[in-house]
Amino acid sequence: MSQSKKERGILRYGWFSRLNHWTIAISFVLLVLSGLALFHPFFWGFTALFGGPIMTRILHPFIGVFMSVFFAIMAVRFFKDSLIKRHDIQWLKQIKDVLSNRDEKLPPVGKSNAGQKLVYWIMVFSVPVLLVTGVIIWQPYFADAMPITLLRLGALLHAFVAFLAIITLIIHIYSGIWVKGSFQAMVRGRVSKAWAKHHHDLWYQEKMDEERRRKESLDRIAGQ
Numbered sequence: 001m002s003q004s005k006k007e008r009g010i011l012r013y014g015w016f017s018r019l020n021h022w023t024i025a026i027s028f029v030l031l032v033l034s035g036l037a038l039f040h041p042f043f044w045g046f047t048a049l050f051g052g053p054i055m056t057r058i059l060h061p062f063i064g065v066f067m068s069v070f071f072a073i074m075a076v077r078f079f080k081d082s083l084i085k086r087h088d089i090q091w092l093k094q095i096k097d098v099l100s101n102r103d104e105k106l107p108p109v110g111k112s113n114a115g116q117k118l119v120y121w122i123m124v125f126s127v128p129v130l131l132v133t134g135v136i137i138w139q140p141y142f143a144d145a146m147p148i149t150l151l152r153l154g155a156l157l158h159a160f161v162a163f164l165a166i167i168t169l170i171i172h173i174y175s176g177i178w179v180k181g182s183f184q185a186m187v188r189g190r191v192s193k194a195w196a197k198h199h200h201d202l203w204y205q206e207k208m209d210e211e212r213r214r215k216e217s218l219d220r221i222a223g224q
């Protein structure tokens, strides 16, 4: 392998995953800003970002549907890496070590740690609930045809689940800032071997095994 290829590190997120993730991230932030503006007069100022209150009301549900489509793609693609394993439970039990930066005491984890997996599963729960309840209360298209009790329940659940998703997003962004190198992974796609080994040792071992097997089969072909 050439030196320059070695320096590129390990691919963590391909271009499609990154583009998809940032499309969701931007849409989600727009949803939070427009949603808060519709939720309480304190956030009314945010309507200026969307061309006024009427445009905010029109745009919010359309951005929601747009984001849900891209999120569905992400949910399928990240499903396997987000399944909870035994070492994840141990990682969660040692959450004090996580928060105190005692990384050396933590069990090795795969491509995502238990915190990242929880973000995934909370969003897998939240986005469909937000979509369904959002459609129920969507005026003028669907809300008029709904019974009043369903409308009330829909509005309540929409607000509660949005709160859960916003708190989760804040924790998600904070973790990305806290774990140095995470942003680089989602911006450039590649991480250094040292970073992979330190933060996601099982995933690093998997990648090294793959690389060794690929090299062995190339050597075999070259030897024939």
Ligand code: HEM
Pocket (backbone or CB within 6 Å): 012, 021, 024, 025, 026, 028, 029, 071, 078, 112, 115, 116, 117, 119, 120, 123, 169, 172, 173, 176, 179, 181, 182, 183, 184, 185, 186
């Ligand atoms: C401004 C908003 C966001 C920022 C700054 C952000 C940042 C990041 C970063 C840096 C990573 C890479 C972490 C790593 O591999 O170590 C990541 C991964 C990920 N993001 Fe986001 N993200 C944002 C919004 C979202 C939203 C709205 C969702 C879902 C609705 C989401 C879902 C995910 C998932 C499932 C992963 C992969 C597993 C994980 O690292 O948690 N992100 N994000």
